[in-house]
Structure formats: C-alpha cells, structure tokens
Amino acid sequence: MQKKFLATASIIALMAVSPALAGTANTEDSTAKQATEQVKEGWDKTKKAVKETAEDASDATKEAYREFKAFIFSDDDGKLGVEQVQVNPRTTATGIIGEPVYNFNNERVGVVEDIILDQDGKAAMVIIGDGDFFGLGKLAAFDYNAMVEKNADGDIVMPLTEEAIERAAEFSFDRNDTGENVRMMPANAYSVEKLLDAQLVNAKGETLGEVDDIAFKSGQASQLIVGFDKILGFGGEEISLAYDDAKLVKDGDDDYKYTLSEKKSSLISNHKSLMN
Known part of the structure; x- marks a missing residue:
C-alpha cells in the first residue's frame, strides 16, 4: 500500500512539470534555463510529496494492530484452545x-x-x-x-x-x-531474516504452514505467526503459536524449520475448522 502511495505522489508531481519540459525542446538558452528551474522545482515538490505520503502511510501502518487466532495447547488433557490476540x-x-x-x-x-x-x-x-x-x-x-x-x-x-x-x-x-x-x-x-523463510512441519517432516512473522516481548521471541493454506504467499489463514511450542532445527546449510510434536501436529490437523 505504501509503495502505491509513493508511486501516485511521484506521478502527480512529475505530471505537473511535464508541460514545461515539452516546450523547451527548441527554445533559446534563457527559456531552457527557465525550464531547468521548473524541473528542479517540480522535483523538489515530488520529493516533498513522497516524504509526506510515506510518513502518513507509515504512521497509519504503525497504529494498526494485527489480529490472529492464537492456538493454545494443553499437554495435560490433549486439548487445543483458540483465542483472539492482537499484535502490535x-x-x-x-x-x-x-x-x-x-x-x-x-x-x-x-x-x-x-x-x-x-x-x-x-x-x-x-x-x-x-x-x-x-x-x-x-x-x-x-x-x-x-x-x-x-x-x-x-x-x-x-x-x-x-x-x-x-x-x-x-x-x-x-x-x-x-x-x-x-x-x-x-x-x-x-538470523531472524533467515527464520522468516522457515516452514512449520509436523513430526514426519510434512509442511503444515510457513513462518510469516515473529513477535517479540521484552526482548524475547514470544509468538510464531504462521500462514496456512496460502498460494504463492496470498490467501489462507494466519495463526499464532507460542514461540516455545515449536522446536527450531537446522534444515541444510543455511535453512531452518520449526517442528511440532506429533501430538501438537495432530491437534492442529484435527482442528483446522477452528481457523475459519
């Protein structure tokens, strides 16, 4: 969304100076100088518009909380609960x-x-x-x-x-x-940048979902945000797991995956309806 705002602001500002550019092709030096000044003025306006639009979009994004369904495991009774959580x-x-x-x-x-x-x-x-x-x-x-x-x-x-x-x-x-x-x-x-490319897998190594984000609390990774049933990164559902619910393991030289126990994997597979 922010990129779209920036592109729109840039186009509008550049359109404002385009008539000045069009009329300078075969003019004398004084007219060319004037056109150059107009281009500079237009570019300054473009930069200002881009900066202001970026700041507005950034502020709007920072104020919007993201909502997730949080899966709560209970190892004692083998049940899985779901609650809504908001993440800053x-x-x-x-x-x-x-x-x-x-x-x-x-x-x-x-x-x-x-x-x-x-x-x-x-x-x-x-x-x-x-x-x-x-x-x-x-x-x-x-x-x-x-x-x-x-x-x-x-x-x-x-x-x-x-x-x-x-x-x-x-x-x-x-x-x-x-x-x-x-x-x-x-x-x-x-590297958290690398972990954002990780997958959530079950005890058999089968993919359950993809890690979309990691939330922090008091300097500790607290929640794993996982996307399910997405196609090329779009659609599907996002849920939140306690970070400690999954075990981080290395998968190759530079790749990682989060593994759920067989019990927790089964609970998620059996309760996909809770995500709808």
Whole structure:
C-alpha cells in the first residue's frame, strides 16, 4: 500500500512539470534555463510529496494492530484452545527489520538489517546497516536492548552516531570469517531474516504452514505467526503459536524449520475448522 502511495505522489508531481519540459525542446538558452528551474522545482515538490505520503502511510501502518487466532495447547488433557490476540506490528520482526534508526538528536544513523536470536529465543543483537544503498554498506552489531521507542510514531531510537557505527567492528554472518576487526555470527545463534523463510512441519517432516512473522516481548521471541493454506504467499489463514511450542532445527546449510510434536501436529490437523 505504501509503495502505491509513493508511486501516485511521484506521478502527480512529475505530471505537473511535464508541460514545461515539452516546450523547451527548441527554445533559446534563457527559456531552457527557465525550464531547468521548473524541473528542479517540480522535483523538489515530488520529493516533498513522497516524504509526506510515506510518513502518513507509515504512521497509519504503525497504529494498526494485527489480529490472529492464537492456538493454545494443553499437554495435560490433549486439548487445543483458540483465542483472539492482537499484535502490535512494531514488536514483530517484519515491523523492525528494514526500519530506519534515529539517535536522540533525531538524526537518522542507519537501518535495521537483522535481529540475532540465541538458542533460547532471546533477541541478543540487532544488526544495523549504515544506510548505504543496495545493501552495500557496513553492518555492525549492537545490543538488542539498546533499541527504544521515542514517541507514539514508534521510531526506532538508539544511542548511536554515524561515527560510532563506522568505528564498530564489521559484522559478518560467516562464522569462518577471520578478517581483521570483524565480529562474527555467534555459535548457536540465528538470523531472524533467515527464520522468516522457515516452514512449520509436523513430526514426519510434512509442511503444515510457513513462518510469516515473529513477535517479540521484552526482548524475547514470544509468538510464531504462521500462514496456512496460502498460494504463492496470498490467501489462507494466519495463526499464532507460542514461540516455545515449536522446536527450531537446522534444515541444510543455511535453512531452518520449526517442528511440532506429533501430538501438537495432530491437534492442529484435527482442528483446522477452528481457523475459519
């Protein structure tokens, strides 16, 4: 939706300057200069419109809570309960990764590129990129708990400066990277960006659904948001499981999956009607 807003704003602003461009093809230098100034003015308006539209769309997104059916397992009596839960998108992986980072002087200092979980599901580190285009900039790791929200807009704020990121050790996801001044991916740690590509499988390894998101609470992965019966990522249903309900296992060199026990898998399979 936000991309659509940005595209619309850009088109409108550029249409406003197009007549000026059309009339400058065979004019004298003074007319060409005037047209150039008009183009610059139009581009400034475009940037302003894009910025304002992006801010409006971002604010609207941050204020909208996502609702899910939460599956509640009871291992004692073998039953499965369902309740409605609301999740603040600002506290989810997809609501954090890709967001800009500001310091306490309201200066943009970078972008959240990833979150690193330890083996117990605790968010140990946040990976900050210095903001260069196309992901070619520097990556640095900082304590996840250093992230705070400054205001109702939900901006991610950290006590950082561009110089601090520049001085920090380069973060590498390659555990074999022995370069100078490099901070490697810790052992028994997981990239949340990778986990968002994981599948939820039953005890036999059969796919039940796909991980759409991970919600955090007090620095801990608390909920696994799973999509069921989707086609090419669309349609279907999304449900929430307690993060500890599924076991995270490695699936190949760089892939992961979440496994449910046979009992929990059977409960979900037998209660698909609860999702409708």
